Amino acid sequence: MSMQSARFEDLGGPHGTLNADALRADARRESFGLLALLSPGLLLVFTVIIVPIGWLFWLSLYDETGALSAANYARFFEQASYIRTFITTFKVAFFVTGACVLLGYPLAYMLSQLPRRAASICLIFVILPFWTSVLVRTYAWLVILQRKGLANSWLIDLGVISQPLPLANNFAGVIIGMTHIMLPFLVLPLYASMKTIDTDCLRAGMNLGASPAATFRQIFFPLSLPGLASGVVIVFVLCLGFFVTPALMGGGKVIMWAMRMEQTTSLYSNWGAGAALGVVLLAVTLALLGLFQWLLGARATGVWSSR
Incomplete structure (x- = not known):
């Protein structure tokens, strides 16, 4: 058998x-x-x-006296400084993510159109910052952006400006420094997604009479959205927990949520309040990620139903 x-x-x-x-x-x-x-x-x-x-x-759930209480969460709604810090954290994350998309998408597209050997060489320069410490890169940006730094000195020597621009120790400095650090995290998944796009689809669109701009808008860009979404999520989530760059580039004027947690635990030794800040940040982040996933699913459903 x-x-x-x-x-x-x-x-x-x-x-x-x-x-x-x-x-x-x-x-x-x-x-x-x-x-x-x-x-x-x-x-x-x-x-x-x-x-x-x-x-x-x-x-x-434990307050400073060790009693079971919700005081740590109530403090978040009672003190305006917590609200400002929370808003600043997400504001920085949104701005850095947007800057990375504006800079990273054209870069990833250019890399995807290069020959394999040339693209591999260019990718080395994309991942080159990973070989240097974040602290070293942040101090390098301070040297470049401070009032007597390289950027202001060159602009003054060229006659573009007469007074140094406030590029460091403020919100703009934090955005510049974090964008430089976060950019590879968007370029790499986006480039991987673009390389999987079948070029026959683009040729078919152009053979049917579509212009290069229409082919990119209607075929290439929608097919690259999964990689773009992955990069956006990675950059956004990493920005929410950033500490070193905002602490140095912000000059004490830009307080992120991670910095507030560090102050609460190290300066005030209030581990319950610091843990509550972490739980709130985690809950809001998961809610935003769920909303983002739902929006992507709704968009995909709408695209397929329209077809």
């Missing part, structure tokens, strides 16, 4: 009537097997992510 016929008889006999109980048992065995394969990864995720987040949430 062959293996297929033996397996068939196990599921219901030789007369073609499958046994529903045997099918369900086989499905359960397969599910248990998959669960056994996934259990090491699930255990790692639970230990590294779920347990610390749960501990953070539990710690946020």
Whole structure:
């Protein structure tokens, strides 16, 4: 008897009537097997992510006296400084993400149109900043952007300006420094997405009479949106937790949420309040990511229904 016929008889006999109980048992065995394969990864995720987040949430429920209370969350709504810091954090994240999109999309598009060898060489310069510490790069931008730095000195020597521009120790300096650090995180996934676009689709559009601009707008850009969305999410989430660059480039005038958490725990030794700040930031970030995913899903559904 062959293996297929033996397996068939196990599921219901030789007369073609499958046994529903045997099918369900086989499905359960397969599910248990998959669960056994996934259990090491699930255990790692639970230990590294779920347990610390749960501990953070539990710690946020205790006030300075060690009593169980919601005072740490009430402080967020009672003190205006927390609201300003929270708004500043998301404002910086939105501006940096927008600047990275404006600079990164043309760069990724140019790289995707280059020959493979030339694109590989150019990608080295994209990832080159990763070989240097964030602290070193931030201090380099301070040297360039300060009142007597290279940028203001060159502009004054060229006669473009008569007084130094305030490019550092303010909001603009934070945006410039963070954009330089975050730009590769958008270019790399976007470039990978653009390289997977089938050029035959572009040729077909042009053969049907579409102009190069129309081909890019109607074919290339929609197909590159998954990579753009991935890069935007990565940059936005990383910006929310940034500490070094805003602390140095902001000159104490731009207070981010991570800086406020550090002050709360190190200066005031209030771990409950610091944990509450982390929980609030995590909850709002997850809500925004869920909204972003829903908007992308709604847009994709609308595009396919219109077709």
